[in-house]
Amino acid sequence: QLSDRRSHASQLRMKSIANLASDTPQQKRRRRGQDEDTFGMDDNDWSIYKEISKEEDAWEEEEEHSQLKEYETKLLRYDPTFLPEHTFDAKNSVKNSLLFMFTRGVAPPYDPEDFAQIHQLHVNIERIRVPEALFQPSILGLDQAGIVETFGDIISRFNEEQRKKMVQSVFITGGHTQTPGLLNRLNISLRSILPAGSPLKIIHAKDPVLDAWHGAAMWARTNDFKNHV
Template identity: 35%
Template sequence: MGHEPVIVLDNGGSSCKIGLAGQSEPYRVFPNAIGRAKGERQSFVADQLLSYRDASSLVLKRPFDRGYLVNWDVEKAVWWRAFKSLLQMQPQDCGLLMTEPPFNLPSIQASTLQMVFEEYGFRSFAAMPAQPLSLRAWAAERADLPAAAAGVGVVVDAGFSFTHAVPLCDGRVLWPAVRRVNLGGKALTNYLKELVSYRSINMMEETYLVEHIKDTVCFVSADLRADLAGARAGAHRLEYVLPDGVNEQLGHVRQPQPRERGKQAAADKSSREQVLMLNNERFMVPEVLFQPSDIGLEQAGLAQTIVDAVEAAHPDLHPLLYSNVLCTGGSAKCPGFRDRLYKELRPLVPDDIEVGVHMPSDPVLAAWKGASAFATSPDYSQQAITKAHYEEMGYERLLNLAPDAAKAAATGYYTTSG
């Protein structure tokens, strides 16, 4: 396969993380989207969205829908900018290691292969689920944990579209045991939009801005009743000053202002500001991950989902799996997430089994870091499909010749090594 550089792309529904194999951190993290300001024709692609002057006017178009890559026109624009403008590399001289969602559809895998080899001309390509890669990075970060060192654990991936509980053994996904909650960061953002639009200011068209507000002010409650009582007393009240399109791009948080008359200058400034009032929304939005019934979703909460996933694995693995529950994904960064998950999970597990709920140093970058390490190992060469092999056999012929082995060789999906 040669010694060509390998581009590592964690291709998430919300954001892309991109860099080169062997690096400790991705080169850039940027939205996996194209945005356009209301009333304007110019589009902003990927990292260009981060510097646009007024986030409140952006309308986004994403390549992912319900967790799967379906809009290749958007994705192609994002990838071309990432490869050519950000990394400044020619795909024809590189390999590509990319993450893909669990249970990715064969039709999407086929389209991905065609795009990678025919549109971009990469020399080699492998696609892997993010969860074993996250566990690989965690094993390097916490080599003192026996389960992590053995490649055993449950990766709780609180992503953009879904939240998965993925048990692994020896770095390999136990696919029959994987469980999913149909909630992710996108649903939480939509829920926050509905709440604030009903109670304060209409924000239904401000998805990009509300997503940022959610990431800034929300937290997971450790004691819901106490926090609800505190909210009634104003303990969690915050004011979010919305961007004005001139001085601020995303706005900022401030403590509630007193209702007294101040200096005229302060009053004039306040009158020009558009302020979003936030109170119990700050913790009721992430609460739905633990209580999906709050929004009418008839599914188990996150803790019970983990138990269901572990119970579907072999009983001999249960102690190791429960001892190494790893929280990853953007929603896992919400303050209080790990502690609340442990609090709910501990009573559901037998007393004689240790429960360990862990958080990597950066739950958003865990998969990319694991992929970066994997791409420098001999495993990548063994698992990746080369452009020559693709041109000789084609994806359909590979599947027809030996369905299981071919799919493993082409995508690394069913024989993932941690």
């Protein structure tokens, strides 16, 4: 009820607070002919009440925290299972926060004076987001089709017989195709846009890093290449 600024209890409490702080306390009863007493309805009156309430809450929290530390001191002395890292201060330490662990890691313990640790680059969700950009370029802010959507658009331009042959020879190359789990993800995603039972076969290059270069080198030695130069 006290949290409601328009309640009778709140107005009485604020009036008492103001009377204590004022050199000329307001009278309890208004005289005949005076306007209605609206103390507590004004924002300034309410702000005073909130400030005092905050001070009271802060004092209570400080007292509770002091009592908690006293209990923890006794537990540390007599309970062998209660360790310093179990205390309230330790659990609420910045170093134990989820954000700190996310940016600094959990092992080894972060040492702000260690030059090597200061310049470490901790990779978290980036390991997943980087290859996922092949499927969802939008996560990088690119308004482009992903690899699965592009695949579907290409095979849709051919007839059914041609599509069956094409899906049996999906060749994957490039260094990024060595990302663990990428081929399995691609297989699942491609099957989701193909008719049920389609004979999908994904072929991974033996040397995905250099296969493209070897292919270009072989083509460069042909007469066809010379005609294009």
